[in-house]
Amino acid sequence: MIQVRLARYDELAAMLEVAMLSFEETFAPHNTREDMDIFYRDNYTLEKMQQEFRQPNTALFLALDEERVLGFVRLRKNDEVKEKLGDSTLELQRLYIHPQHQGKRIGSLLMEKALEYAKGLKVDWMWLGVWERNFNAQKFYAKWGFERFGEHTFLHGTDPQIDWLLKRKV
Numbered sequence: 001m002i003q004v005r006l007a008r009y010d011e012l013a014a015m016l017e018v019a020m021l022s023f024e025e026t027f028a029p030h031n032t033r034e035d036m037d038i039f040y041r042d043n044y045t046l047e048k049m050q051q052e053f054r055q056p057n058t059a060l061f062l063a064l065d066e067e068r069v070l071g072f073v074r075l076r077k078n079d080e081v082k083e084k085l086g087d088s089t090l091e092l093q094r095l096y097i098h099p100q101h102q103g104k105r106i107g108s109l110l111m112e113k114a115l116e117y118a119k120g121l122k123v124d125w126m127w128l129g130v131w132e133r134n135f136n137a138q139k140f141y142a143k144w145g146f147e148r149f150g151e152h153t154f155l156h157g158t159d160p161q162i163d164w165l166l167k168r169k170v
Ligand SMILES: CC(C)(COP(=O)(O)OP(=O)(O)OC[C@H]1O[C@@H](n2cnc3c(N)ncnc32)[C@H](O)[C@@H]1OP(=O)(O)O)[C@@H](O)C(=O)NCCC(=O)NCCS
Pocket: 022, 023, 026, 095, 096, 097, 098, 101, 102, 103, 104, 105, 106, 107, 108, 109, 129, 130, 131, 134, 136, 137, 139, 140, 141, 143
C-alpha cells in the first residue's frame, strides 16, 4: 500500500538517493560525466537538501511503500514567472520516482497530492520546467493537462540547456 505524505528531515538522505538514481538514469545518457558531476555537486548534496527543507514557502511530499522511499515532489512559491502568469502560482520544482518504480502511477499519486496542496493554497496556476529532451516526463505532464507557455535556459554543469515551461490551471 503506497502512502503519500509530507517528508521528514530524517528521510532526506533516502530521498537524495532516489533523486540521484532517477536523475542518473534520465540524464546521464545525454550528458557528459563532467557536467553530471558538477550538477550533483551543486544540487544534490545532503547539505543542500537540508537547506532546502528549511526554506519557507516550500513543501516536500514523498511516496512510500512501508518505510521505503519510492519518489518525491518538491513544491515552492516564487515569482519567477510573475510576468507571464501573475502572482498566484506554485512551482513544481522537482519530481523524481525511483527508476525501478517508474510507470506504476507513483508520479501520478504525487501529482494528485501536489494539485490538492495547490488548491489548498488557492493559487491559480501550477507551473514547471522540463528539459526539452526529456520526452517521458513531457508525456507525463501532457497527460496531466500541462501546456507549454515559454522556455528558459538552465545550466547543466557547463552546458546551457533549454527547459520548456509548462503550466496548468489549478
Ligand atoms: C516522469 C515521472 C515523474 C513520471 O512518474 P511515473 O510514476 O513514472 O508515471 P506514471 O506511472 O504515473 O505514468 C503516467 C503516464 O506518464 C507516461 N510515462 C511516465 N513514465 C514513462 C516512461 N518511463 N516511459 C513512457 N511513458 C511514461 C505514461 O504516458 C503514463 O501514462 P499511462 O499510465 O497511461 O501509460 C517519472 O517517470 C520519473 O521520475 N522520471 C525520471 C525523472 C524525471 O524525468 N523527472 C521529471 C523532471 S521534470
